[in-house]
Amino acid sequence: MKYSEIVGVEEHFKSAFDITSDFGDSWKTFISNDKFENNMGQIIKSFTSPVFNNRKSIWVQGTYGTGKSHSLAVIEHLLCDEYENIEDYLPRINKAQIRNEIANFRKEKKVFPVVLKGIYAITDVADLTYIIQQQVAAALRDKNIDIATKTDFQSVIQILKRGDLDSFFENLINKNIELQGYAANKEQLILALENNETKVLRIIADELKDAGLGGFRTHNIIEWLTEVKKELENRKIADYLMLFWDEFTSLLGIPARRSILNVIQDIAEMSYSEISDGKDTLGVYIMLVTHKRLEQTESYKDLKEDERNMAKARFVELDYGMQPTTTYHILSGALEKRQPDILDDLRQKNFLDVASVMGIVDKVIDSDAPNAKEVKDKIISLYPFHPYTSYLATFVSRVVGEAERSIFGFLNDEDNGFKKYIEHDVEESKFLTADYVWDFFYKTFESNAAGHFDSITNKYKLSADVIENKGENYVAVFKTILLLNILYRVTTTDADVSEKSMVNPSTENIVGAFSGVLEVDEVNAILDAIDESQILHRNPDGIFEVASSSLPQKKIMEEKKKLYSSKEDVSKILEEYAIKCIGKLKNNISRSVAREVDVQVFWAGDKEHLLRNRVEAKFKNEYSLNVALFVSRGVTRELDEILGRAETTPQDAKTMLTKMSKEDVFKNIIFVQVDTVLGNKRFEAYLDSLAQEAVARSLQMDEERKDGQQNAEKWISQWVDEIVKSGMVEIIFRGDPIHVPFISINKYLTENYTGTIFRYGLDKLPVAATAWNHQTSKKAVELVLYASNKSTFEQEAKGQDGVVKALLSDENQLLFNEKMELVVDDEKIPVVKVCKTVQQAINAKKSEVSINLAEELEFLTKPEYGYYQNRLFMGALAFALRPFIDRLYTSGNGQRIDKTVMKEVIVAIFTYWENGKYNDKFVVRMSTEEEQELTEKLATVFGIEGKDGLLETKWAIREKFQKKSKAPLWVLKYVGDNTDKYCEFIDKLFKFSKSTDENIVQNFIIELLNGIKTYDVELSNAVASVENSACLDTYILRELTNIGENSSSIDEVKEYLKTRMSGEVVFWEEDDVQKQIWMWKMGKQVPASSSNGGTTEIESTTSSGDNSSSGSTENTGETYEKSGVTSDTTDAEVLSIAKKGIENNKNNCDKLYEILTKLIDKYEYMAKDINELL
Structure with a gap:
């Protein structure tokens, strides 16, 4: 049994509604919807607004197949029929406010309609004028209304019938060959004019004008319409005149389009032009119905900017798009149920009892809509339409249809549409699928003026033969993919998200389009074959998207070959997408692990020695839980062939990692080997995307470059998602492997390994x-x-x-x-x-x-x-x-x-x-016990208070000697008569006062403690006696005595020391002070010849003894000057002078002998050096 025996198309159903053939109550089959009612509200306001400037004519825009014409007929009836004829339709308007506005307006006012459709072979403004007059006259005639205002046709007929110009018309027919084509005599001429032959009227009008004969003038259309409207109003026939012009789009593309638009604007202006001293408007309206917005027309583009603004200001612009719910209602009503019982049985078996098919119904309807159940019932009633086909058919009709090809035309089409399908046997096919929609609209797609679909239709032409050889199911799936691509491309960027998702050429949607027809596995197998044969590429999101512009495939393949060798190490591929991909792996591994986790990714196919170095180098922090994640490429045929080797097998990699994990250097690193490989399919698709990106970049094709870049990342993300969601891994720790799901790694880290590593x-x-x-x-x-x-x-x-x-x-x-x-x-x-x-x-x-x-x-x-x-x-x-x-x-x-x-x-x-x-x-x-005791002893002996610890005490002692005693601590040796042991202890104290912290070791502390315990009394007395700045004087005086000087030189020596000794006085070393005193003496007494036969100053001083120094201060200064040494002379200069003196006396052995003898007597420590030199 064929479907045509149980279901068909109702005889009265028309593929397209013709407003000029609108008879009876067929208009009332229109199903009201939100868009229509909103538009109706705007139209009523254009008649009733108290602000005259708001009483504008109407421009309605809607694509082919959206039901514009039908809705226009409804508007015409609601505005123009007797109120009694529309009263029964008003309840079908859902919005009460709109319903009431229409009723209130129509109870008081009426519009006279003039319906026009199409181009009428109009070529210029004159043609436009004649056509409007003709259609107005015809509308009046249809209503049996006779008015005094004549059309130009009627005026010429009147002249002909009058008879006073018969000879003129006879001569005109004889000489005008073009006119002879319409009439051979006066009677035929009248008949031609009664048939509204525009050409005849134009010839006569031109000849009358050339002959200078009166009695006829071509009317100005604005004046003519004004006269008609006034007569209609005066005779109480209508309050307004409205021209309803369907399919007006073509007129705006002819050569005379600009002048045509100007006249139309003039007519539109009549709706708000004031009359009766500003109490009313002319009340002549025009409603244009087009499939383009005003600004999209060629006429509008010809205008200047100010003209464009004026043109738009003359119209209320309305959109009309067929609502899917309305389409379902119309289609449902159009189907003729020839054997309802059999049809119901088939619907139950193939549709209602199949969960996957019912799931598609739920998917295509808006469950939140108030009429959701009604819509669902209508979709189900459309059987044998597949529910996805119903949705896609209405969608394609709305967005890319044309007058000849709409969803309604699809029903009556016997070549590719519904009537073709119903010739199938009911046992052979369960549903009318979306590939029929592709076939019906294919010519529309192919002829798209802007070429938006060229890449898709070309893909079909190139691949049709290959696909057909694989079988009917392959063809059906392939066509459905291409249909979804077209619908996805024309979906606006701001479209409803659910609407875009429904026409996305995704694996899910393609499978859904064949639910109840083909098994899921069968559809997936077909999709895999299409992908693998590269007829169409499936992107990482599972979408079979046809690129809008074709990149040169040869260049892509060349670029791809260059990439192979650099992509052997898949860990590096992951690193390219570190944030999204490695980040996801790390986040899942470290999830719910308290301690910081450091996850580093490695390639399991690496050579062992390289892998060892990389693993060891990567982990920087020993405090973190270190996880080495090993990933693999798997079998990649093309790359393996290029490299001449395959990747390390998973088992070999596991053996290597198990051995490594036993070594001490890796004992605290947890090795994780991932089972899920990148795989050949993903690897090849990833390289395809990278190659596309590179080629597109070189060709400066930014959209294609972005697509390639994004798809490359998506392929790797898909791999990572698979690892995370369903992957298994080997966790290898200290030679012990366990096989667990990737998603459970964090659990094992917490329970098994953290406590072992960080006991x-x-x-x-x-x-x-x-x-x-x-x-x-x-x-x-x-x-x-x-x-x-x-x-x-x-x-x-x-x-x-x-x-x-x-x-x-x-x-x-x-x-x-x-x-x-x-x-x-x-x-x-x-x-x-x-x-x-x-x-x-x-x-x-x-x-x-x-x-x-x-x-x-x-x-x-x-x-x-x-x-x-x-x-x-x-x-x-x-x-x-x-x-x-x-x-x-x-x-x-x-x-x-x-x-x-x-x-x-x-x-x-x-x-x-x-x-x-x-x-x-x-x-x-x-701080040891000895240190604490020493600190206390020192504080007591030296009178230190408020200091904390040995070091602070040391600094306090040093500061005390600096400020009060103005002397180094070793001067305590020269206070009183002291034993050598005591003096040794004082030297240790001085060393302590100068020591850096690290030099104060425990043994030294004990020595000091023992010493201070032994000499605490002596030390306390000595400290008490030197708490003034004169304590250093004792030592200086002692040294002056040793070199034969008296106390009178002390101030000079102290000044000398200040210039020669570096640093603070507390740091002066005893030996350094002694040396400088000697240098002072040397500078004072450089040997020189004198009048007494060469006696030296040092000799004179020595022989004189202490008494000879009495009153000799002045002599000292004098000697200083004589020797060339002054208080300002530096040590280096003194040394130089001395060496020069020796040089001058090198031949005077006696003198040198005397000097050396005197020096040894005074400075015994020099004897050792002199002895060694001798």
């Missing part, structure tokens, strides 16, 4: 994930260090930093007492372990000069601890260092480390661990 980390503490945020937390440290007891600590530890309270216990075991002292020894507990290990590390270094805590405790950043900046770890280190408050001193300035400084120390330690930033605060020294 003494704090990962098992029951705290919020925010506690692990990588950040400095001074507050967490402060809470631990500043708390006076545990109760206070627990009260004050609030907010996010309050997580440090979790460190107080392990499960149900308390770790600290009320004094915040550790009371548990079990080092399996991480907090206990860190406290004891830190204590051991510091105590082991307590005898060292200084301890760099950041370096000594850096082991905490590595497994098995893994500390880094966060609230928990910083709080735990604070607990470990809390017992050392007030027991440590900063090495740099000797500041005692109290709780405030300790906070700064801990923050500095973590900062150093993080970025290597040095801070001398974390370089400390341990």
Whole structure:
């Protein structure tokens, strides 16, 4: 049985509504909709607005096949029929306000309609005038209305019938060959004019004008329409005159289009032109129906800018698009159910009982619409139309149809449309599918003036033969893909999202279009074949989109070949999309893992030695949970052939990784080998996209370049999505592999590996994930260090930093007492372990000069601890260092480390661990019992108060000697008579006063402590006696005596020392002071010849003894001058003078002998050097 035996098309159904053939009540079959009713409201306002400028003529735009003509007929009837004839239709208008506006207007007013359609062979304004007159006259005649206003045709007929110009017309017929084609005599001439032969009228009008005969003039159309309207109004026939002109578009494309548009504008202006002293308007309207907007017409484009604005100002512009719901109603009404029972049975079996088909119905209707159920019923009633076909057919008709090809024309078409399909046997085909729609509209697609669909129709022409050889199902699917491409392309960018998605040529939509017809697997197999044969490419989103412009395929293939060798390592491909792709992998792996996770991606096909180096180099932080993710390319035939080798097999890669994971260098890295490979199909498509991008860039085709770039990324994203959603992996740790879903990696990291690697980390503490945020937390440290007891600590530890309270216990075991002292020894507990290990590390270094805590405790950043900046770890280190408050001193300035400084120390330690930033605060020294005792003894002996620690005490002693004594500490040796042992101790004290911190070692501290215990009384007395600036004088006087000088020179010597000694006086070394005093003496007494036979000044001084120096100060200065040495002479200059004197006396052995003898007597220490030289 054929479908045509059980269903067909109603006889009365017309493919297109002709407004000029509108008879009876067929207009009432129109189904009102929102768009129509909104337009009707605007039209009523154009008649009733109190503002005359708003009473404008109407321009309605809508594409072919949208029902414009039918809606125009309804408008004409609603405005022009007797009210009684429209009253029964008004309830069908859904909006009460519009319904009432129409009723109120029509109860008082009536419009006289003149209906026109098409071009009428109009070539100029004269033709336009005659056609309007002709159609107005015909409309009046149809209504049996006779008015005094004559058309130009009627005026000439009247002249002919009058008979006074018979000879003129007889001669005109005889000589005018063109006129002879219409008439051979007067009677035939009248008949031609009665038949509205425009050419005849034009010839007669021109000849009458040339002959100068009166009695006839060509009417101005505006004046003529005005006269007609006035007569209609005066005779109470109508209040308004309206021209309804359907399919007006073609007139706006003829050569005379600009003058045509000007006349139309003049007519439109009549609707709001004022009469009766401004009390009313002319009331002549024109309603134009086109498939183009005014600004899209050639006439409009010919106008200047100001003319364009004036043209648009004369019309109310309305859009009319066929609503899908209305189309479903019309189609449903057009189907003739010849055997309803059989049709219902088929519908039940093939449609209603098939869930996938019913799913498509739900997909194509708006479930939120108030009439959703009604629409659903109508779609179902359209069987054997597939529900997707119904949707696509109405869609294509709305967006790309034409007068000859609309969804209504599809019903009556026997070549490619509905009537062709119903000749199928009901057992052979279950549904009319979308490929029929492609066939019916193909000529429209092919002839599209703008060539928008050329790439799609060309794709069909190029591939049709190949597809047809594969079978009917391949052809049907292929045509449906192309149809969806066309509809997707014409969908506006601001279209409803659901509308765009419904015509997207996606795998889902293509499968849906054949639900209930072909199995899903069968459709997918066809799609795979189309993709793999490269008839059409499926992009990473599963969309079979035909490119709008074709890139040269040869260039793409050449570019692709260049890419192969650089894409062997798929880890590098992933790195190109690090944020989207690697980021997604990392986020899934680290999901819900408290500790920081560092995921690095590697190629499993790499050579072992290269892989070792790369894995070792990539992981920078030992405190993070380090995951090495290994990905593979899989079999890639073209690349493998080019390289001459295949990628390492998954099993070989697993063996290599298992072996590597056992080694110490990798023992804390978790290896994850991904099973899901990129695969040949994705790899090739990825390279195709990259090649497209490169070629498009070289050709400056930006849209194609972007498409290529985006698709390349999508192919890799698709691979990553597959890994994440359904991929399996081998987790390999220390030689032990397990096979698990990728999505479960985070679970295994938390439960199996974190505790193994970071046995003494704090990962098992029951705290919020925010506690692990990588950040400095001074507050967490402060809470631990500043708390006076545990109760206070627990009260004050609030907010996010309050997580440090979790460190107080392990499960149900308390770790600290009320004094915040550790009371548990079990080092399996991480907090206990860190406290004891830190204590051991510091105590082991307590005898060292200084301890760099950041370096000594850096082991905490590595497994098995893994500390880094966060609230928990910083709080735990604070607990470990809390017992050392007030027991440590900063090495740099000797500041005692109290709780405030300790906070700064801990923050500095973590900062150093993080970025290597040095801070001398974390370089400390341990305060021993001996050091504390020494500090107290020194403070007592030297009268130091308020200083904290040995270093501060040392500085205070030095400062005291600098300011009060103005002398170095060793001068204490020369206060009183002292033993050699005592003097040795004083030298050690002086050394202590000058020592840098790192030189004050424990042994030295003990020596000093023993010495001060022995000599504390002597030292106290000596210190008490030198608390003035004269204490250095004792030593200087002693030395002056030794060189034969008296006390009168002391001031000169002190001034000399100030110029020769560098640094503060407290740092002067005894030997240096002694040397400078000698140099002063040397400079004063350089040997020189004198009048007494060469006696030297030093000789004179020596022989004179102490008494000879009495009153010799002046002589000293004199001798200074004689020797060439003054107080301003530098040491180097004195040395130079001395050497010169020796040079001058090198032959005077006696003199030199005397000088050397005197020097040895005075400076015994020189004897050793002289002896060695001799």
